[in-house]
Amino acid sequence: MEFFERFAVPHPSPLIYASMVAIGLTVIAIMAGITYFKKWGYLWREWLTTVDHKKIGIMYIISALLMLFRGGADAVMMRLQTAVPENSFLDAQHYNEVFTTHGIVMIIFMAMAFIIGLMNFAVPLQIGARDVAFPRLNAISFWLYFAGAMLFNISFVIGGSPDAGWTNYYPLASNDFSTSVGVNYYNWALQISGIGTLMTGINFIVTILKMRAPGMKLMKMPMFTWSALITNIIIVFAFPVLTIALLMGTFDRQFATHFFTTGDGGMDMMWANLFWVWGHPEVYILILPAFGIYSEVISTFSRRNLYGYKSMVASMVIISLLSFFVWVHHFFTMGQDALTNSIFSVTTMAIAIPTGIKIFNWLLTMWKGKIEFTVPMLYSVAFIPLFTIGGVTGVMLGMASADYQYHNTMFLVAHFHNVIIPGVVFAMLAGLTYWWPKMFGFKLNERIGKWGFWNLTIGFCLAFFPMYITGLDGQARRMYTYSEATGFGPLNMLSFLGAGIMAIGFIFIVYNVYYSFRYAPRNVGDDPWNARSLEWATHNPVPEYNFAITPQVNSSQAFWDSKKHGHQLFNKDDLKEIHMPNNSGLPIIMAGLFFVFGFSFVFYIWPGVILSGIGILACMAYRSFEKDDGYHISIKEIKETEDKFGGAK
């Protein structure tokens, strides 16, 4: 009986039963819908087996929006629980599970997926490439991420969610204090999607280093591509640390080793260190591509080239290096000596310098520009002051001695949401709105988009600024309730209202997709924003081979030069046969096996582990022996496609 008990949710409540029913019904409805409309074949051929970077990017973004919904629902539940003192909407255990899954879902399965989705879509187009260096590997990356995300999300209804915080500190995360299988889910879901992320990192570094259009030297790459290159280098060096940390955590929980225990030589601080050696670079993995998107958007809608290109690149390189030397600032209060804390305090504050340089560069790009306040530009303009506030409070937190006051209070929560929401989330929404016409051939409605923007921004300020105050007053984070005597009640109510307004903003954004899909005009042309980089030089929507003719590049804004200064981007004599990779069902099958592997491991189902493990290795063996030379698109076919789009580019 004990075996089956593991699958039961440890603290069932009507809320969880309702979500079980909702998940079940949604799955059945989707399956029935696809069957009714006879779309299985289309789905399998065009999406599930695709190796096209554009489609993979779109699948990442769809998954990220779903996860944004899931993580957002968690957020609203937390704000609802703390809206009034001594509320009993969630009990302590549920609250623990909700803030843990909120953190992981938002960071790993929403933000990471969103940036990798946008990178997938935009980077090969920006450098004038046909695809990424390893298209098949790219599909594997996506499906591993998806398998990890699904594994993490079913924890809610089967066996219980992790409850030790997204940082998962030991001994809290050990079997003694976290008795459900939740943390096992944490270990395996992150491990599986982490492998996918590592492979994305390798793939994009090679793509950017090797597949740029002729003439595009490194210092002539668009800024988003630069940010993608640096981000992927950080990914390659940071993620293996997480791999080992998670492996050690798995061994501790599932094979009774003593890595992070307090007896037999184990050391719980080892987890905190390893986690943040990965975790802090991870923060920059999220924010650097966001900086890249802002650079593109601000330059486009100010009608000016980016101010300080070289200093933009240099500051990103410096940030990426420093990101590996600041991890101790996450636990100044946990027992290092004063010298150690001082060193990490200095490195932390040093990051403000390159970041400040970037802020001034954006401001100077806008200076004397003809600014056009489209939705992406609104997000970028709001980002600058809001992110600066987040950055300044970050420097406050970086002062080791003062941190003893702020540590683990709502002040910290306010700080990191203040950098992540206006920093990363706004950038993702700006980037999505900006590249949307390239993805689907029509613009998102500006009016509804602005409603979404204002709701999100006002909601954000209302939700998080009060936390700075309650945090300084001593309200601890991760507490599921507080007494009325603390006086935190009114400000927490304000936060709840802010969260509600943000949720309305999210509804506007989703509604905008529906509305624009139905009513937006389709004849927006190839370059609806009057933009500057190569992705706008090809057709709308982009043909599968991206560019019929490989473009010639002379500066960091080759497309702008071709429009304004008579630079010849495409040489018509260069039209050649195009080699394309074949689709493959192997990635999704392999990721499915990884899912079974992870699930079986979480529940100690060893036959499942062994069989799916053999299956995974068999997939790799099959791939080794497979002969896959791709196929060629003839010049005739290219010409036909190009004519359909209105003449060869």
Add this chain to the structure above:
Amino acid sequence: MNMNHTQPLEYSTEQNKMNILGFWIFLGAEIMLFATLFTSYFVYENRTGNGPSGAEIFEITPVLFETIILLTSSFTIGLAIHAMRINRSKAMLVFLGVTLLLGAAFLGIEIYEFVHYYHVGATLQTSAFTAILLTTLGTHGAHVTFGLFWGLFILMQIKKRGLTAETANKSFIFSLYWHFLDVVWIFIFSFIYLKGMM
């Protein structure tokens, strides 16, 4: 497929060049992976709890054999790639086969070593030190095991398809992997065994 005949076969196409660069970057990630393990090892080295220390359980003889065998296999894979460069596919197959046999011998001794640790009471659960020792050795051993199958598949493919741009590329990348495992072993030998026995 555009072939460039001025370069070695394994570098002859654009895709081949990208495969090799990609694998070098992967090895960068692998360095971080083992660096994390080594760092953890140094932290846990003296945290033996109630279990034995390294000096009490390490045996020099099998470790010396493992080292010699693995170093030799690194030499033979080098010979295999040399044979490949001068287009002697038979010689290449022989050297690749010898490499894999040496790898299997290494693995055999490592399994013996693990059984020995088990018998002297140094299991995964004994202490933080034994856990990190066996995890580090095990991660390296798992890499070797994976390499044996991978190398075997490449051997079969060369036998069937001959030395083409694709099989040469795979062999070269495999040789990078194999040399890397050897480098990691040198670190294990120096900083785990020798340091532990001093």
